Amino acid sequence: MDEGTMIExxxxxxxxxxxxxxxxxxxxxxxxxxxxxxxxxxxGKSVLLKHLIGLMTPDAGEIWIDGENIIxxxxxxxxxxxxxxxxxxxxxxxxxxMTVEQNIAFPLEEAGERDREKIAEKVRExxxxxxxxxxxxxxPVNLSGGMKKRVGLARSIVRRPSCVLYDEPTSGLDPVVSxxxxxxxxxxxxxxxxxxxxxxxxxKSAFHIADHIAYLHEGRIYFYGTPQELEISDDPLIQDFILxxxxxxxxxxxx
Amino acid sequence: MFTRxxxxxxxxxxxxxxxxxxxxxxxxxxxxAVFTQKIRWRLFLEQIVEIGLHSQIVVMxxxxxxxxxxxxxxxxxxxxxxxxxxxxxxxxxxxxxxxxPVLTALMVTGRVGASMSAxxxxxxxxxxxxxxxxxAVHPIDYLIVPRTLxxxxxxxxxxxxxxxxxxxxxxFVAIFLLEVNGTYYMANMVRWTQLxxxxxxxxxxxxxxxxxxxxxxxxxxxxxxGAVGVGRATTEAxxxxxxxxxxxxxxxxxxxxxxxxxG
Numbered sequence: 001m002d003e004g005t006m007i008e009x010x011x012x013x014x015x016x017x018x019x020x021x022x023x024x025x026x027x028x029x030x031x032x033x034x035x036x037x038x039x040x041x042x043x044g045k046s047v048l049l050k051h052l053i054g055l056m057t058p059d060a061g062e063i064w065i066d067g068e069n070i071i072x073x074x075x076x077x078x079x080x081x082x083x084x085x086x087x088x089x090x091x092x093x094x095x096x097x098m099t100v101e102q103n104i105a106f107p108l109e110e111a112g113e114r115d116r117e118k119i120a121e122k123v124r125e126x127x128x129x130x131x132x133x134x135x136x137x138x139x140p141v142n143l144s145g146g147m148k149k150r151v152g153l154a155r156s157i158v159r160r161p162s163c164v165l166y167d168e169p170t171s172g173l174d175p176v177v178s179x180x181x182x183x184x185x186x187x188x189x190x191x192x193x194x195x196x197x198x199x200x201x202x203x204k205s206a207f208h209i210a211d212h213i214a215y216l217h218e219g220r221i222y223f224y225g226t227p228q229e230l231e232i233s234d235d236p237l238i239q240d241f242i243l244x245x246x247x248x249x250x251x252x253x254x255x
Numbered sequence: 256m257f258t259r260x261x262x263x264x265x266x267x268x269x270x271x272x273x274x275x276x277x278x279x280x281x282x283x284x285x286x287x288a289v290f291t292q293k294i295r296w297r298l299f300l301e302q303i304v305e306i307g308l309h310s311q312i313v314v315m316x317x318x319x320x321x322x323x324x325x326x327x328x329x330x331x332x333x334x335x336x337x338x339x340x341x342x343x344x345x346x347x348x349x350x351x352x353x354x355x356p357v358l359t360a361l362m363v364t365g366r367v368g369a370s371m372s373a374x375x376x377x378x379x380x381x382x383x384x385x386x387x388x389x390x391a392v393h394p395i396d397y398l399i400v401p402r403t404l405x406x407x408x409x410x411x412x413x414x415x416x417x418x419x420x421x422x423x424x425x426x427f428v429a430i431f432l433l434e435v436n437g438t439y440y441m442a443n444m445v446r447w448t449q450l451x452x453x454x455x456x457x458x459x460x461x462x463x464x465x466x467x468x469x470x471x472x473x474x475x476x477x478x479x480x481g482a483v484g485v486g487r488a489t490t491e492a493x494x495x496x497x498x499x500x501x502x503x504x505x506x507x508x509x510x511x512x513x514x515x516x517x518g
Contacts, residue, residue, distance in 0.1 A: 053389050054388075055385050055388060055389060075388070079391040079393070080391075082388070082391040085389075086389075087389045089385065089389075091381065091382055093381065093382035093383055093385065093386040094386075095383055095386070096383070107390050110390065110391070110392050155390075156389075156390075
């Protein structure tokens with residue numbers, strides 16, 4: 001694994017119950033780049049993402065994060081690696097008994113920051129980044145889906161991780177909010193040099209933010225390339241996905 | 256037919272052993288974390304409020320009416336033999352040794368155990384526990400350790416309170432309602448109630464605290480998806496912890512009776 005690689009996945013396999021979810025995924029993410037993982041719903045994209053931060057243990061394969069193999073590490077050993085990585089869960093996964101401010105302050109307090117003023121200042125700053133100024137006192141239950149995701153994002157980046165994983169950051173959001181989240185992901189990459197892995201089935205979002213796109217199909221990486229390469233690919237499976245077709249028109253009839 | 260029966264019994268035995276093993280592992284990890292990891296005192300205090308303070312009314316009512324009814328029933332039987340003044344001794348010893356610890360534990364299981372498994376279960380199914388882990392915070396350190404310590408502190412106090420109120424209520428019923436001679440009542444009670452009875456009450460309280468916290472938290476942490484999953488985890492936590500309290504109580508009684516024989 002060379003210096004410029006943030007994440008490397010080799011032969012990752014995972015079954016849940018009877019179902020084979022991942023059947024040998026190989027993937028490389030370079031430092032500072034944004035990789036979008038696309039694929040059908042239920043295709044194992046989120047499962048793959050959760051493996052990258054050690055929330056799930058694979059049946060086979062290796063995962064290297066910043067030069068360290070995370071497989072076989074205990075929960076406590078993983079903590080050091082997890083401090084380098086932030087993850088935005090699909091639902092936001094905010095702590096529902098805490099306010100927005102307490103949610104975002106949580107990682108700072110856990111890292112040993114005791115200065116109230118400093119914490120409040122950092123929370124204010126990060127809320128500005130996610131365009132939610134002045135929402136400190138709200139409870140998660142009173143936030144809309146998009147706001148929850150942005151608070152979740154604020155919480156995962158407040159400690160300035162070098163890598164952020166996004167699980168469906170734009171699903172279920174209106175186009176305007178989706179666009180603002182896409183711009184945010186872009187901005188984090190440009191401003192802080194953050195490596196990003198974005199799981200999505202929103203093609204517009206993938207084209208907008210990604211340096212590379214990986215198409216996960218039947219538990220394997222079916223396609224890997226730049227957005228341009230994806231767009232001009234004449235593979236019928238990929239074309240269907242990009243254009244959102246559920247059935248192909250029979251070629252013979254149109255000819 | 257016969258092989259199927261053996262298979263069914265074997266299967267149940269295996270899953271029961273692995274369940275007990277899981278709970279014991281959780282206990283071992285938690286106790287390890289108490290000594291090796293940073294303790295979150297603020298969360299501990301919050302849990303003390305939740306477990307200790309919010310259980311006050313429940314424990315008081317349990318203690319008062321148990322002591323009262325026990326005094327009355329004992330009097331009805333003993334007065335026929337002219338032993339009405341022995342009621343005090345019987346009530347105080349049995350409330351200390353059995354009724355106080357067991358009934359407090361059952362009430363705490365229903366109130367606190369249920370809320371622990373529901374809260375942790377909800378956190379599990381809404382990915383909040385994954386979020387903790389992703390933020391490099393061990394769920395045992397953050398969720399289980401504060402609850403365990405708070406239970407260890409609260410339970411003996413709650414049991415002591417239940418016992419004291421039970422004895423007071425028994426006194427009130429015997430002296431004021433059933434007109435037992437107060438002087439003899441107190442004399443008998445003080446004579447027959449010893450330090451060992453109080454130690455037994457508090458020892459049981461400590462054991463029950465651990466049983467309740469580990470069984471309830473384990474059910475929460477292993478809760479299945481959805482509202483049904485959390486509901487089931489909560490029910491199972493209450494049932495299992497209550498049964499464990501009753502079963503362990505017997506063995507604790509037998510074991511402790513060797514160390515502190517009844518006078």
